[in-house]
Amino acid sequence: MSFNVAADAYDAFMGPWSRLVSVAFADLAGVVPGMRVVDVGCGTGALTGELVRRVGPGSVSAVDPSPTFAAAMRGRFVGLDVREAAAERLPYPDGTFDAALAQLVVHFMADPVAGLAEMRRVVRGGTLSRGARGLPGVR
Numbered sequence: 001m002s003f004n005v006a007a008d009a010y011d012a013f014m015g016p017w018s019r020l021v022s023v024a025f026a027d028l029a030g031v032v033p034g035m036r037v038v039d040v041g042c043g044t045g046a047l048t049g050e051l052v053r054r055v056g057p058g059s060v061s062a063v064d065p066s067p068t069f070a071a072a073m074r075g076r077f078v079g080l081d082v083r084e085a086a087a088e089r090l091p092y093p094d095g096t097f098d099a100a101l102a103q104l105v106v107h108f109m110a111d112p113v114a115g116l117a118e119m120r121r122v123v124r125g126g127t128l129s130r131g132a133r134g135l136p137g138v139r
Helices: 007-029 046-055 067-076 112-121
Strands: 037-040 060-064 081-084 097-102 123-130
Touching (some): 037 046, 046 060
Parallel strands (some): 037 060, 097 123
């Protein structure tokens, strides 16, 4: 699923809530400096911003199926690895990341089981976390 809405409109509606949750979610996932992380279903970047703050822009990738959101992310985080793709088909090799996080996204995936399997595939013995309804991460 992708959102066919303007990124700024979505950010005005969901951004305040997403930013509020991002710090606690990154804490729950154990994101610390030195890790390589991916924000799956990054939307307009609430979680991505927290990840960049924690580990630096060179250690963060972001992916979203929405062309408008991916474009907004490229403008907001110049030089960050932002890709337009669905969670069910992540464009990264196996074991690329230490953590894959999906904040408020799993319930929007066309196939949540496939999306979570893809997230696990791109993680190398680290953390797969999904932030829907406060569910804990899986180590």
